[in-house]
Amino acid sequence: MRKILFPTDFSNAANNAFVYALHLAKEMDASLYVLNTYMQPVLSATHAGQPELVPEVYENYELHQFENFKKHTADLHKLADDYNLSDVPLTFLFEEGTVVANAQRIIENEGIHFIVMGTNRADGVIDKIFGSNTLGVIRGVKVPVLSVPREAKYDGIKEILFTTLFREKDEAALRQIMEIANKFGVKVKCAHVLKDKNIHIIAVTDRWQKMFPEDNLEFVLLDLDQSIEHTLNKYIESNRVDLLCVVKRNKSLLERLFKSSMSNRLRMHANTATLVLQEGDDPGAF
Numbered sequence: 688m689r690k691i692l693f694p695t696d697f698s699n700a701a702n703n704a705f706v707y708a709l710h711l712a713k714e715m716d717a718s719l720y721v722l723n724t725y726m727q728p729v730l731s732a733t734h735a736g737q738p739e740l741v742p743e744v745y746e747n748y749e750l751h752q753f754e755n756f757k758k759h760t761a762d763l764h765k766l767a768d769d770y771n772l773s774d775v776p777l778t779f780l781f782e783e784g785t786v787v788a789n790a791q792r793i794i795e796n797e798g799i800h801f802i803v804m805g806t807n808r809a810d811g812v813i814d815k816i817f818g819s820n821t822l823g824v825i826r827g828v829k830v831p832v833l834s835v836p837r838e839a840k841y842d843g844i845k846e847i848l849f850t851t852l853f854r855e856k857d858e859a860a861l862r863q864i865m866e867i868a869n870k871f872g873v874k875v876k877c878a879h880v881l882k883d884k885n886i887h888i889i890a891v892t893d894r895w896q897k898m899f900p901e902d903n904l905e906f907v908l909l910d911l912d913q914s915i916e917h918t919l920n921k922y923i924e925s926n927r928v929d930l931l932c933v934v935k936r937n938k939s940l941l942e943r944l945f946k947s948s949m950s951n952r953l954r955m956h957a958n959t960a961t962l963v964l965q966e967g968d969d970p971g972a973f
Contacts, residue, residue, distance in 0.1 A: 688716060688717060688718055688776075689712075689715055689716065689717035689718070689800045690717060690718055690720060690797055690798060690799045690800055691708055691711065691712055691717050691718070691719050691720065691799070691800065691801060691802070691803055692720045692722060692790060692793055692794065692797075692799045692801075692802045692803075693705060693708045693719055693720065693721050693722065693802070693803050693804070694722045694723075694724070694786050694789075694790060694802070694804055694824070695721060695722065695723055695805070696723070697723065697755075697759040697762075698805070699837060700805040700806055700836070700837035701804075701805035702762075702763070702766065702805070703805055703835065703837050703838075703839070703840075704803055704804060704805025704806075704835035704837075704839075705721070705763055705766065705805070706766060706770055706772075706841065707803065707805075707835045707839065707840075707841045707960065708803040708835075709767055709770060709772040709775050710770075710772065710841040711803065711833075711841070712772075712775045712776075713772055713774075713775055714843075714871075715870070717775075717800070718775070718776035718777070718778065719775055719776065719777050719778070720778045720780060720793065720797060720799065721760070721763065721777060721778065721779045721780065722780045722782065722786070722789060722790065722793065723756050723759070723779075723780070723781055723782075724781075724782050724783070724784060724785065724786050724789050725749070725752040725781075725782075725783055726783070726784070726785070727749070727783060749783070752781075753781060756779075756781045760779050763777075764777075780793065785823075786823065786824060787823045787824055787827040787828075790802065790824055790827070790828055791827060791828060794828055794829070794830055799830060800830060800831075801830050801831040801832065801833060802824060802828065802830060802831070802832045802833065803832075803833045803835060804821050804824065804832060804833070804834055804835070805834075805835050805836075805837065806821055806834050806835065806836055806837070821834055825935060825963050826935075829965055830965070831863075831962055831963065831964050831965065832962070832963045833960055833961070833962050833963075834960065834961045834962075834963065835960045836958060836959065836960070838958040839958050839959065839960050840958075842929070843871070843929070844867075844871045844873060844929045844930050845871070845873050845927065845929055846873065846874075846876070846926070846927045846928050846929050846930070847864060847867065847868055847873055847874070847875045847876065847928075847929065847930045847932060848875075848876050848878050848907075848923070848928045848930070848931050848932065849861065849864050849875055849876065849877050849878065849932040850878050850879070850919070850931070850932070850933055851877050851878070851879055851934070852879065853877075853879055853887070853888045853891040853892065854891075855891075856934075856966065857934055858895070858898070860932070860934045860964040860965075860966075861875075861877070861895065863964060864932050864962075864964070865899055865903070865904070867930075867962075868903060869903070873903075874903045874904065874905055875903065875904055875905070876905045876906075876907050877892075877895070877904065877905070877906050877907065878907040878908075878909060878919070878922065879906075879907070879908055879909070880909050880910075880911050880915045880918045880919065881908055881909065881910055881911060882911050888908070892906050907922065909922055923959065928959050929959070929960065930959075930960055930961075930962055931959050931960070931961045931962070932961075932962045932964060933961060933962070933963050933964070934963075934964050934965075934966055935963050935964065935965055935966045
């Protein structure tokens with residue numbers, strides 16, 4: 688059985704991603720590990736002039752966080768019931784420390800296949816807590832990370848778009864994406880924004896077509912219009928895309944995906960889930 692890790696801060700954006708993760712787990716016969724983390728407050732050894740109170744403050748803080756955790760886990764169970772997804776196996780984890788450090792440990796100990804995280808990107812800014820954690824997790828783990836915007840609603844995966852530079856290093860990621868596509872019975876569209884004429888791209892597309900001869904691969908070459916973001920926006924606004932796939936090596940695009948400013952917002956990501964695959968020969972198994 689596949690295992691999905693779902694870090695959450697119990698925000699609205701995270702709860703929406705929880706429903707998305709439940710649907711994925713149901714379709715992929717996977718179990719879901721729900722992770723909530725907390726950080727102990729930093730107190731002086733002579734807190735308020737009464738050092739003997741420091742352990743009590745820490746204990747009370749942890750107890751308060753745990754009570755909050757129990758309340759929200761009950762809410763998530765109800766949410767699963769509301770969507771008739773209560774049969775998805777759930778494991779709830781309450782851990783002290785950073786999201787990234789705990790995610791790394793749980794991935795190794797539990798054999799996690801991929802991570803789902805909720806974000807709020809409608810206005811070009813991620814939810815205040817997950818703003819740094821999403822990028823931190825993507826950079827710090829060695830499994831694929833699926834980022835689900837608050838406005839994204841799960842309606843199956845029928846259209847997959849893979850942004851690629853048509854380089855050999857992208858082939859391992861493409862193989863993994865093709866496996867995802869085969870599971871859902873859909874075609875993968877490989878998109879590239881053309882800044883200038885490049886004969887090399889034709890050779891790569893020919894090779895990839897021979898690698899995947901089942902007629903489930905399509906190439907979308909887009910002429911640059913103002914910027915890469917604007918060009919992709921125009922395409923996605925007029926074509927259904929349920930899953931946008933990006934290789935982690937493309938750091939500049941990731942920065943724009945998750946830290947776009949108001950003047951350079953990526954409207955397409957307001958309702959499109961984004962899968963970030965690892966670079967190199969082992970992109971991870973979704």
